[in-house]
Structures are given as structure tokens and as C-alpha cells.
Amino acid sequence: MEEKANAGAGTLTAEASTAFGGMAAGALMCLMSMSSIQFGAALSSSAIATYGSAGATWLRLAFAAVILAVVVRPRILSYNRAQWTSAVVLGTTTALMTMSFFAAIERIPLGLAVAIDFLGPLSVATIGYGLSRRLVWPLVAALGVLALAHDGEGWVGNIEGIFCALGAGTGWAIYIVLTKKIGASFKGLEGLSMSLMVAALVATPFGFAGAVPKLDAYGLIEMAGLAILVPLLPYTLELTALRRMPTASFGILMSLEPAIAALAGFVILAQPMTFLQMGGTALVVAASAGATFSARQ
Numbered sequence: 001m002e003e004k005a006n007a008g009a010g011t012l013t014a015e016a017s018t019a020f021g022g023m024a025a026g027a028l029m030c031l032m033s034m035s036s037i038q039f040g041a042a043l044s045s046s047a048i049a050t051y052g053s054a055g056a057t058w059l060r061l062a063f064a065a066v067i068l069a070v071v072v073r074p075r076i077l078s079y080n081r082a083q084w085t086s087a088v089v090l091g092t093t094t095a096l097m098t099m100s101f102f103a104a105i106e107r108i109p110l111g112l113a114v115a116i117d118f119l120g121p122l123s124v125a126t127i128g129y130g131l132s133r134r135l136v137w138p139l140v141a142a143l144g145v146l147a148l149a150h151d152g153e154g155w156v157g158n159i160e161g162i163f164c165a166l167g168a169g170t171g172w173a174i175y176i177v178l179t180k181k182i183g184a185s186f187k188g189l190e191g192l193s194m195s196l197m198v199a200a201l202v203a204t205p206f207g208f209a210g211a212v213p214k215l216d217a218y219g220l221i222e223m224a225g226l227a228i229l230v231p232l233l234p235y236t237l238e239l240t241a242l243r244r245m246p247t248a249s250f251g252i253l254m255s256l257e258p259a260i261a262a263l264a265g266f267v268i269l270a271q272p273m274t275f276l277q278m279g280g281t282a283l284v285v286a287a288s289a290g291a292t293f294s295a296r297q
Helices: 002-042 045-072 079-106 110-125 132-150 159-185 192-213 215-242 247-254 257-269 275-296
Strands: none
Touching: 002 079, 002 110, 002 215, 002 247, 002 257, 045 079, 045 192, 045 215, 079 110, 079 159, 079 192, 079 215, 110 132, 110 159, 110 257, 110 275, 132 275, 159 192, 159 215, 159 247, 192 215, 215 247, 247 275, 257 275
């Protein structure tokens, strides 16, 4: 009996250790994903200036789709209708979300764009709860965005950039739900590969004409590198992380993204932040973490 009890305890300990290891790996992947997205976005300023936001988006999606297709080699003819539907919907969402986000950072500071971007998934996380304490989190985030939008002397950015960021936030909310679904529908990274192919096709009418005439050898190397930073590496890391950890835990960790965006904007783009804007970033991070934590209860 004692041996059985010890064996059972050993099994439980091993399972707990494995679960913790999976969570820790998932958390590390989240942090790497956020850093890759935000520093990749900050490094994209020259590409956006050269090709325009739509052109730069199309090039990075096209490169990412080709690279991942070569590595994964998805079995295109073997997928069923449900898998194709998931890939097409996620790919379309990815294209529109990415184009909107890069159009936003072309017009407003990176930290502000990401903070507004967060309002989308944050609002969705509280829909359906009625007049409960959970509804306070979007209000806290909105106050944070207002603080970020003022540099102490006046309002920063413009209305076009704000609307683009709101569009990216809406796409992000849909993307989070669909990524979890597509991860369960496909083996490995096949679903991500298919969705990136669709995303590149959807972005082609918007970015092809503005990008191709200006593309040279240096541009090919630059855009291939940027495509790895955003979207290839982050999307791969996020899909893998969501398979290792609960969606709620994933959401709490992703709450750090506005802070990482502010850091990337400061370090790479020399976008300064006042104490008011730092406080605004903290409010958005706290609101996102609070909403995700409240949804678990």
C-alpha cells in the first residue's frame, strides 16, 4: 500500500512539474512574442516611410507566408471545409488587423497605438457581464488612453491614427478567439501557415502596387527580416503558447504589451514619455490584467 501511495504521489508530482514547465514555457513565449511585435514594429518605421503602411504590411505578410510554407509544407488538398473556413477567416482578420495597426503607428506614437489597440480585446472580455464590477476595467483603460494621448502640452496623434488603432483592436479581439480555434483544428503550424497565405492574398490589392516598384535587393533582405519579427515569430510563439497555457493566463501576460510598446518607442524611435503618459500606460496594463483575472472568477 505504501509503495502504491508513493508511486501515486510521484506521478502527481511529475504531472504538476510537467504542467508548471508547460506554463513557464508558455509565459516565456508570450514575453518573446510581445517583444518581437513591438520592437519589430518600431524598427519598421523606415520600411513604412519607403513603401507605405499597406505596402510594408503586404511585403511582411508575403515573406512570412512563403517562409512558413517552405518550413511547414501544409497539405493544402487534404483539408476539409471547416479547416478552410477557419484559415480564411483568420487570414482575413490577420491581414486587416495588421494593415490597420501599421497604418496607426504611421500616424500616432507606438505606445498610444498599442494602448488603443488593447481596448478591443479588453471590451470583448467584459461583454455580457451586465452592470458588474468587471465593467470598470474598460473605463480604467480609457482613462489610460486619454493620459497617453496628452504629452503635457497638447494632444498627440490624429483622428485617422486613432480610428486605425481602434480597427486593429477589433481585429485583435477576433484574432485571439480564432487562433485558439485554428490551433485545435490543424496539426502543428499548418493552420498558421494557411492563414498567413490567405492574409498575404487579402493584403495584395492594398499593398502590391505601392511596394513592388520600390523594392530592391536591400529591401528584400530588410523585409524578410522584418517579416520574421512581425508576424512570423510572434504568431508562431502565440499559437504554441496557447496550446501550453489557459487563455486567461495568456491574456494576463499579454497585458504587459503596452509597457513593452512604450519601451520600444522610447529606445528605437526616441518617442519620449511624460510622467502622465507613463501613468496612462500603467492604467492600461492594470485594466487588461484586471479584466482577464475577473473573467476567471
